[in-house]
Amino acid sequence: MTVAFPSDTAIVGLGESRYGRRGSITEVSEFQLLCEAIAAAAEDAGLDVGEIDGFCSFADERHEPVRIQQTLGIPQMRFSNLVWGAAGGGCSASVMNAALAVHAGICKTVVVYRSLCQGQYARFGQYRPRPIGGSYMTPFGLLTPAQYTALTFRRYMFEQGTTEQQLAAVPLTFRAHAQRNPRAIQFGKPLTKEEYFAARYIATPFRLYDCCLETDGACALIVTSLEKARDLRQKPARILAAAQASNKGWGLGPVASHNMALEDYGTTNSRALAEALFAMAGIGPEDVDVAQFYDAFSGLVLMALEDFGFVPRGGGGPFAAAGNLAWPNGTLPTNTAGGLLSEAYLHGLNLVSEGVRQIRGTSTAQVADAEISFVNSGGGAGHKSALILSR
């Protein structure tokens, strides 16, 4: 079966609230931050907020389109869509749905959004009841994403011979990128290798700085037709391809009984996704100029590098340790705004925003003449999604 992605849509607006550490934003609500981010995205695009007629988000979003429509006085809603669970795994898929809705002609201007104030609501890093799958985790003390990702990544390390020294390159590189990005929560806070190794373990092999930030904030972006984009303020980031997939038998993966196929266990469940994505884009990983990898936990980046074919099996650790993820000299500058580890944790939507900035030429760690920008979404749990942006 051949797959294809419509070639007539683009991301044309980026908006975000300020980003703060969990619990630092107490004077305004998460919902207000979201409204601010959406208004900023429209402003950035050069659109009136009232032109928005579609709304896309992904699992764990708390704020329904109807309330946004009501609050921001938006006259028409023609499309509203939420991607199924595994939270961050649906992030790029929400952009995909926005593009498909625009392409199909059922709406013209879609906002893709995520709000997340872990200080005003629950923390992901604490026990939560899980009605599906929880029976096989909770009684055994398997409670958080750090822990279940640690299990898959430990197996990956065993199979591929990855070392903790190699893993350290991921958070250290992204923290260095964040030192150029004033919007990053870890801006002004460089991290040394000694500090990284001296930090406490959360769940072996993950130490404190292998785990993403807990953030208060919101971000949004605007998807519309390439034709309409020509009349707008920003250089459009074309959506060359976007895809959603899950390997056969993965199910809920590590957020259940851990019975993924043996050969898939130490992966990010992205091989089927990678195949679909690059087939639709008509390019290969070697054509990518800059990448944003979903880095809720550092180890996910090493596994995803392999799953998407940027390096051969077992190549993730050596590739990172050799400096290839670093801006500006690495062969694949990655998470150039600091990522979920050092910029902010907006469930991956801030990675899409940075992917767009690289196409616009406005990143604080801009890859010269970047033409092809890759973003993947999702860590341990269910399905995954990814997208490729181009000029």
Add this chain to the structure above:
Amino acid sequence: MSTYLPTQLPGPQPDLDDQPFWDFCKARELRIQACADCGKLRHPPMPACPACRSMRTTWRAVPGTGTVFSFTVCHYPAHASLKDVVPYNVSVVLLDGTDDIRIVSNVIDAEPDEIAIGMRVALAWDEVADGQVLPRFRRAP
């Protein structure tokens, strides 16, 4: 009998799909769901066989030994009851007598620096709240 983790930690919440698995555990029998037509084992319990799609199921006893397939040592207490318990291990055990069935569990007598992938383990039933019995493991030769 001492429990490896505090009994305040929420236990399993059986539903119509997996009640037999937990009932067998209460009887200290580890039985894995199997297809009554093609015989393929599957876990967690689910209504149909992914291999042949039959919805006729049975429950097959397994030896109760296995090897550690992966593990993590949890240092951060993500539930209030674990504050004085960390560090503890969570281990994924690949069960003997199956091609690929794993269960998430704990190796109750392995120190954090002892546990390793490939370690041989055997069932050590552990009674927790409300008479529920959990399949945990201890080191085996």
